[in-house]
Amino acid sequence: MIRAGQIVSLLALVFFLSHASRGLAAPKSPQESSKSPTNSQITFNKDIAPILFHHCAACHRPGESAPFPLLSYKDAKSHARQVAAVTQSRFMPPWLLEPGEFKFADELRLSDAQIATIAHWVEQGAMEGAPSDLPPSPKFAEGWQTGTPDLVIKAEKPYLLPASGSDQYWNFIFRTPVSRTRWLKGIEVRPGDKRVVHHANVLVDRMESARAQESSPGAGFGGMEIKIESEAFDPDSHFLFWKPGTAPYTEPDGMALRLDAGTDLVLNIHLQPSGKAEWIQPSLGLYFTDQPATRFPMLLQLENDRKLDIPPGEKNFLVTDEFTLPEGVQLLAIYPHAHYVGKDLQAFVKFPDGTQKSLIHIPAWDLNWQAVFRFEAPVELPAGTVISMRYRYDNSDENIRNPNVPPKRVVGGNRASDEMAHLWLQVLPHSNPGETGDPRRILQEAMARHNVDKNPADFEAHYNLGAMLQGRGDVAGAEKQYAMALSIRPEDATVNNAIAGANLAAGHPDAAITYLQTALRSRPDYFDAHYNLGTALAMLNNFAAAVEEFRAAVRLNSQDANAEANLGAALAELRNWKEARAHLEKALAIDPTLANARDNLEQVKRALPNDPQ
Amino acid sequence: MARAVMAVTLACLFSIYPLLGRQTIIDIHGSADEVLAQSRGKVLVLVFVRTDCPISNRYAPLLQEMNKMYGPQVSFRLVFPDRTESTDKIRHYMQEYRYELSAIRDLNHALVKRTMAKATPEAAVFDAKGQLVYHGRIDNLYEHIGQVRRAATTHELAEAIEAASKGLNPPVSTTEAVGCFISDLE
Numbered sequence: 001m002i003r004a005g006q007i008v009s010l011l012a013l014v015f016f017l018s019h020a021s022r023g024l025a026a027p028k029s030p031q032e033s034s035k036s037p038t039n040s041q042i043t044f045n046k047d048i049a050p051i052l053f054h055h056c057a058a059c060h061r062p063g064e065s066a067p068f069p070l071l072s073y074k075d076a077k078s079h080a081r082q083v084a085a086v087t088q089s090r091f092m093p094p095w096l097l098e099p100g101e102f103k104f105a106d107e108l109r110l111s112d113a114q115i116a117t118i119a120h121w122v123e124q125g126a127m128e129g130a131p132s133d134l135p136p137s138p139k140f141a142e143g144w145q146t147g148t149p150d151l152v153i154k155a156e157k158p159y160l161l162p163a164s165g166s167d168q169y170w171n172f173i174f175r176t177p178v179s180r181t182r183w184l185k186g187i188e189v190r191p192g193d194k195r196v197v198h199h200a201n202v203l204v205d206r207m208e209s210a211r212a213q214e215s216s217p218g219a220g221f222g223g224m225e226i227k228i229e230s231e232a233f234d235p236d237s238h239f240l241f242w243k244p245g246t247a248p249y250t251e252p253d254g255m256a257l258r259l260d261a262g263t264d265l266v267l268n269i270h271l272q273p274s275g276k277a278e279w280i281q282p283s284l285g286l287y288f289t290d291q292p293a294t295r296f297p298m299l300l301q302l303e304n305d306r307k308l309d310i311p312p313g314e315k316n317f318l319v320t321d322e323f324t325l326p327e328g329v330q331l332l333a334i335y336p337h338a339h340y341v342g343k344d345l346q347a348f349v350k351f352p353d354g355t356q357k358s359l360i361h362i363p364a365w366d367l368n369w370q371a372v373f374r375f376e377a378p379v380e381l382p383a384g385t386v387i388s389m390r391y392r393y394d395n396s397d398e399n400i401r402n403p404n405v406p407p408k409r410v411v412g413g414n415r416a417s418d419e420m421a422h423l424w425l426q427v428l429p430h431s432n433p434g435e436t437g438d439p440r441r442i443l444q445e446a447m448a449r450h451n452v453d454k455n456p457a458d459f460e461a462h463y464n465l466g467a468m469l470q471g472r473g474d475v476a477g478a479e480k481q482y483a484m485a486l487s488i489r490p491e492d493a494t495v496n497n498a499i500a501g502a503n504l505a506a507g508h509p510d511a512a513i514t515y516l517q518t519a520l521r522s523r524p525d526y527f528d529a530h531y532n533l534g535t536a537l538a539m540l541n542n543f544a545a546a547v548e549e550f551r552a553a554v555r556l557n558s559q560d561a562n563a564e565a566n567l568g569a570a571l572a573e574l575r576n577w578k579e580a581r582a583h584l585e586k587a588l589a590i591d592p593t594l595a596n597a598r599d600n601l602e603q604v605k606r607a608l609p610n611d612p613q
Numbered sequence: 614m615a616r617a618v619m620a621v622t623l624a625c626l627f628s629i630y631p632l633l634g635r636q637t638i639i640d641i642h643g644s645a646d647e648v649l650a651q652s653r654g655k656v657l658v659l660v661f662v663r664t665d666c667p668i669s670n671r672y673a674p675l676l677q678e679m680n681k682m683y684g685p686q687v688s689f690r691l692v693f694p695d696r697t698e699s700t701d702k703i704r705h706y707m708q709e710y711r712y713e714l715s716a717i718r719d720l721n722h723a724l725v726k727r728t729m730a731k732a733t734p735e736a737a738v739f740d741a742k743g744q745l746v747y748h749g750r751i752d753n754l755y756e757h758i759g760q761v762r763r764a765a766t767t768h769e770l771a772e773a774i775e776a777a778s779k780g781l782n783p784p785v786s787t788t789e790a791v792g793c794f795i796s797d798l799e
Contacts, residue, residue, distance in 0.1 A: 078798060273671065
C-alpha cells in the first residue's frame with residue numbers, strides 16, 4: 001500500500017444544515033394581498049403577526065440570535081419603526097438572493113406587498129386590532145431541534161470572545177469518539193451564545209490534518225479559512241453549515257455522511273463582539289442512521305483566487321471561472337463565498353442546447369449573511385452543461401466593509417483582509433459508482449484538469465491531478481503532473497512523497513528513496529513518508545533500515561494496522577521473531593481483516609519454538 | 614424665584630438608587646433642566662441606549678473607555694429612553710456590560726426632546742454653559758443598519774467633547790445616528 005494524500009484547497013467548507021426546515025412548526029406564509037394595503041386599517045393581529053411569526057420569529061424569540069423577540073404586539077410595537085426600516089432596506093429578514101429562475105428551499109424573502117403592509121401599519125399608528133384576528137403563536141422545539149442526539153460532543157476548551165474589536169474566526173477540533181464507521185444523517189451545531197455566533201461550518205477532517213495548527217491538543221486555533229487534507233479519492237460530499245434561526249438539515253435516505261473512527265470534525269465559527277466578553281464553547285449533536293450511503297454526492301468548486309489582484313479604488317473588478325460538466329448531475333445546493341470586498345456574485349448555467357439560466361444572483365454581497373442555499377428541487381444538469389461564475393469586487397472607499405482604509409491592493413488569500421472567489425456546488429451524479437467506474441472520479445479529474453489549464457503555475461492543481469491519475473492507475477500521467485508540481489516547489493514534502501509513491505508503484509524503489517529523503521528533510525514527522533521509505537527499503541531487502549523507518553511510522557501513528565504489519569514483517573525478515581509477533585498481533589488487533597499480517601503471524605509462530613534465543 | 618422652585622422640584626422628582634461601584638440610576642420625570650443644572654460648569658455627555666439594541670450594546674467598551682479618558686471634568690451619563698425598562702433590568706444590564714457610569718431613565722422623554730435624539734446609540738454634548746453643542750452619532754462605525762466598518766474612521770463624539778472642553782464649538786454640530794429608533798418607544 002502506498003500512501004499519498006490530496007491537498008484540498010478547502011475554505012471553511014463543508015456544511016450540513018443550512019437554513020432548511022427553518023421555522024419548524026411555524027405557520028404557513030400569509031397569502032399576499034392583491035389589493036392595496038392602504039385601503040383598510042392594518043392591524044398587528046390581522047396583518048403583521050402572520051408575517052412576523054413566519055419570517056422573523058425563528059430568530060426573534062428568547063434564547064435565539066436576534067436581539068429582541070417579535071412574538072407579541074408589545075414586542076412589535078416597541079420596535080415598529082425599526083421593523084419597517086429594516087424590511088424596507090431588505091436588511092431583514094436576511095436573504096441575499098435576487099429572485100431568479102430556480103426556487104430555493106426556505107426562502108426568507110418578504111414580498112414587496114408584505115414590506116408595504118408593515119410600512120403602512122407603522123404610518124397608521126401601529127394598531128393592535130381585534131384579538132380574534134391573531135393567529136396562534138408559532139411553536140418551536142425546546143433544546144435540540146432534531147430531538148435527542150445519538151452522541152453529543154463538546155469543545156474541549158472554550159474560546160474567549162473579546163468585548164470589542166472586529167470580527168473573529170475560531171476553529172474548534174472535535175475528536176469524535178466513534179470506534180467503528182458510522183453513518184451520519186445530521187449534525188446539529190450548538191454554537192454557544194447565538195447572539196455573537198454569526199455562522200459556523202463543520203469540516204470533516206479524515207486525516208487529523210488540522211490538529212497540527214493547535215498550540216496544544218484541544219486548544220483550537222484562529223483563522224477564517226482552513227485547509228484540510230484528504231485521501232487521494234474521498235471527495236467532500238456534504239455541506240455542514242449553521243446559521244442563526246436554522247434547524248438542522250437531515251440528509252435524505254441513502255445520502256448519509258461516513259464517519260470513521262479517528263475522524264475529526266472541525267467547527268469553524270465566525271463571531272462578532274457584542275460589547276461584552278463572552279466564553280464560547282460549542283457542542284455538536286450527532287444523529288446516526290443504520291442506512292449506509294447508497295447515493296454519493298460530491299462538492300465541486302469553481303474558483304479563481306489567482307485572478308484576484310484588485311487595485312485600490314477599483315469599483316468593479318471582475319473574476320470569472322467556468323467548468324464544463326463531463327457527466328450529468330443533479331445540482332442540490334450552492335454556496336457562494338467571497339470576503340469583504342465582494343460586491344455582486346452571480347453564477348449561470350449554459351445547457352448543451354445553448355440556453356442560459358442564472359443559477360444564483362447576490363447583488364449586494366454581505367459576508368455576514370453567507371449561507372448554503374439549497375434548491376427547492378434538484379436542478380438537472382446534463383453532460384456538457386457549462387457552469388460559470390462572475391464575481392465583482394469593490395475595492396474603493398465607497399465599500400464601507402473594505403478592510404483597508406484607505407483602500408490597498410487586495411489579493412486572493414485566507415485572511416479576512418484577503419479576498420476569495422469561490423463557488424461550491426453540491427451535485428449528485430446521475431450514475432452511481434459501479435462497473436463503469438465512479439462518476440465522481442470523472443468529475444474530479446475533469447475539475448483537476450480544468451484547474452491545471454486555468455493556472456499552469458498552480459502547485460496544488462498539478463499535485464491534485466497527479467493524485468487522481470495515480471488513483472486510477474495512470475502512473476505515467478501522475479508522474480508527469482508530480483514532476484510539474486515538483487518544478488514549482490522542489491522541496492515540498494507531500495509531492496516528494498507522492499512521486500515516490502508513483503515510483504514504488506512502477507517498481508522503482510531506488511528512485512523513490514531519493515524523493516522520500518527529500519520529503520523527510522522538509523517534514524521529519526511525516527508518517528506517510530516514513531512508511532513509504534520503509535516499504536522502499538524492504539523492496540531492496542534492506543530490512544534493518546526498513547525496520548527503523550516503520551518504527552518511526554508507528555511512533556507517529558500508533559493506530560495504523562499496515563505500519564504495524566510491515567514492521568512485524570520486516571522484523572521477521574531479521575529473524576527477530578518475538579518482536580515481529582508482537583507487532584503482527586498489534587496490527588491484527590487494529591484491523592483483524594489484514595490477510596498478510598495473519599499469514600505472517602502464522603509463519604512467525606511456527607518459527608518461534610525453533611528460535612534458539 | 615424660579616431657581617428656588619426648581620431646587621424643590623429636583624428633590625422630589627429624582628430618586629437615587631444606591632448601586633455597586635459607580636453606577637447610579639436616576640429617574641427623570643419632569644424637565645431636562647435638572648440634569649443640565651447638575652452638571653453646570655462641566656461638559657455634559659448624554660448617550661442614549663437601550664438594553665435590547667445590539668448597536669448601542671456594541672459601543673459599551675468604547676463609552677467606558679471615553680468616560681475614563683475624560684475623567685471628572687466631563688459628566689458622562691447613559692440615558693435609557695425605554696419607559697418599560699425597569700431599574701432592576703437596567704442595573705443588571707449595566708453589570709453585564711461592566712458599565713461604571715451613572716444612568717438616567719428618561720421617563721417622559723424630556724431629554725430625548727431636549728437633545729432631538731432619534732436613535733440608540735446617539736450622543737448629545739452640552740458645554741459648561743449648558744448649551745447643546747453636538748448631537749448625533751458616536752462615530753461612523755455603522756454606515757447603515759447592517760453596514761458596519763471594520764473600525765470607525767471618524768470620531769464625532771470625541772471631537773465634540775474635546776472642543777467643548779476647550780470652550781470651542783465642535784467642528785460638526787449635528788450628524789445622523791444609526792441605530793434603533795427611539796420613536797418606537799412613544
